[in-house]
Amino acid sequence: MKLYYSPGACSQASHIALREAGLDFQLEKVDLRQKLTASGEDYRNINPLGYVPALQLDNGDVLTEGPAIMQFIADQAPAARLLPAEGAARYHGIGWLNFVATELHKTCSPLFAPTLTDEQRKPIIDRVATRLDALEKHFATSSYLLGAQFSVADIYLFVVTGWFGRLNIPLKKWPHIERFREVMAARPAVQEALEAEGLI
Ligand SMILES: N[C@@H](CCC(=O)N[C@@H](CS)C(=O)NCC(=O)O)C(=O)O
Numbered sequence: 492m493k494l495y496y497s498p499g500a501c502s503q504a505s506h507i508a509l510r511e512a513g514l515d516f517q518l519e520k521v522d523l524r525q526k527l528t529a530s531g532e533d534y535r536n537i538n539p540l541g542y543v544p545a546l547q548l549d550n551g552d553v554l555t556e557g558p559a560i561m562q563f564i565a566d567q568a569p570a571a572r573l574l575p576a577e578g579a580a581r582y583h584g585i586g587w588l589n590f591v592a593t594e595l596h597k598t599c600s601p602l603f604a605p606t607l608t609d610e611q612r613k614p615i616i617d618r619v620a621t622r623l624d625a626l627e628k629h630f631a632t633s634s635y636l637l638g639a640q641f642s643v644a645d646i647y648l649f650v651v652t653g654w655f656g657r658l659n660i661p662l663k664k665w666p667h668i669e670r671f672r673e674v675m676a677a678r679p680a681v682q683e684a685l686e687a688e689g690l691i
Contacts, residue, residue, distance in 0.1 A: 492509075492514065492515070492516045492517070492546060492547065492548055492549060493516065493517045493518070493519055493546070493547040494506055494509060494516055494517070494518055494519070494544060494545075494546050494547075495519050495520075495521050495528065495534065495537055495538070495543050495544060495545040495546075495547070496518055496519070496520060496521065496543050496544055496688070497520065497521050497522075497523050497543050498520070498688040498689055498690055499653075499654075499688065499690055500523070500543055500544075501543070501544065501557050501596060501647075501650060501651065502543035502544035502557070503650045503684060503685075503688060504544075504557055504561060504643070504646045504647040504649075504650040504651075505544040505546060505557055505560045505561055505564065506518070506544075506684045506687070506688065507646045507649075507650070507678075507680050507681055507684045508560075508561050508564040508565065508573060508643050508646050509564055510680035510683050510684055511571055511573055511643075511646065511678075511680040512564050512565065512567060512568035512571045512573060513568060513571060514564065514567055514568055518687060521534050521543050522534075523541070523542070523543065526541045537553055538553065538555050540555070544557050544560055545560075546560045546563070546564075557592065557647065558585075558588040558589065558591075558592050558647070561573075561574075561588060561643040561644075561646070561647065562574060562585065562588070562643070564643065565642075565643050572640070572641075573641075573642055573643045574642050574643055574644075575637070575640070575642075580637065580640075583637060584636075584637055584642045584643070584644055587636040587637070587642070587644035587648075588643065588644045588647060590622075590644075591644060591647045591648050591651055592647070594622045595619065595622055595648070595651045595652070596647075596651045598615065598618055598619055598622070599615065599619050599651070599654065599655070599658060599660070601615060602615055602616070602658045602659075602660075603658070612659075616658075616659075616660055619655075619660060620660070620664075623660075623662075623664075623665050623668060624665075626648075626665070626667075626668055627665040627666075627667050627668055629667075630667035630668055630670070630671050631667050634671075634674070635671075636648060645671075645675060646675070646681075648671075649671075649672060649675040649676070649681070652668060652672060653672070
């Protein structure tokens with residue numbers, strides 16, 4: 492398997508999940524501006540939409556969309572228990588992946604645009620803040636999104652909330668989320684992924 496990634500981007504969640512799962516994989520960096528892979532290929536031949544992550548399987552098939560890739564990774568390594576295998580618990584996990592994707596990741600992505608005015612930023616930040624308030628309540632009594640069970644949704648939340656400092660959404664207002672992030676940052680798979688991406 493090969494994961495196409497960009498350092499610090501949402502592909503980092505699939506990267507950490509691969510390490511948590513203990514699966515064999517290769518990494519290939521993508522220049523998202525030029526749409527070029529490290530080996531010089533037009534990345535749109537891998538993912539026509541030009542965004543990361545993409546996971547190329549050993550049979551050549553390419554999976555795209557982070558939440559689907561993370562579910563795939565979890566299902567390849569049941570012993571790592573990265574997503575409940577069945578029952579309502581599984582759909583709670585998928586629900587959290589969808590929450591992070593739509594309510595946080597895609598809600599906050601416009602904030603990366605350097606041309607956004609403060610007036611344009613405010614409603615986006617206010618909206619993200621309501622989601623963070625809900626998460627703060629959740630983490631007051633739960634270690635992870637699924638309660639006591641760690642899952643790929645936690646990995647995705649860790650990666651997306653890692654952008655917030657840069658986006659001027661200081662997490663000190665949400666101390667339980669900060670504590671969750673500290674616990675996540677201490678996981679060996681997280682440290683290994685950050686190092687492999689050249690971020691530490
Ligand atoms: N729906 C996609 C979105 C992925 C996405 O937003 N990737 C960003 C990095 S976090 C990217 O590659 N952006 C570059 C671009 O869209 O050209 C997913 O969930 O995988």
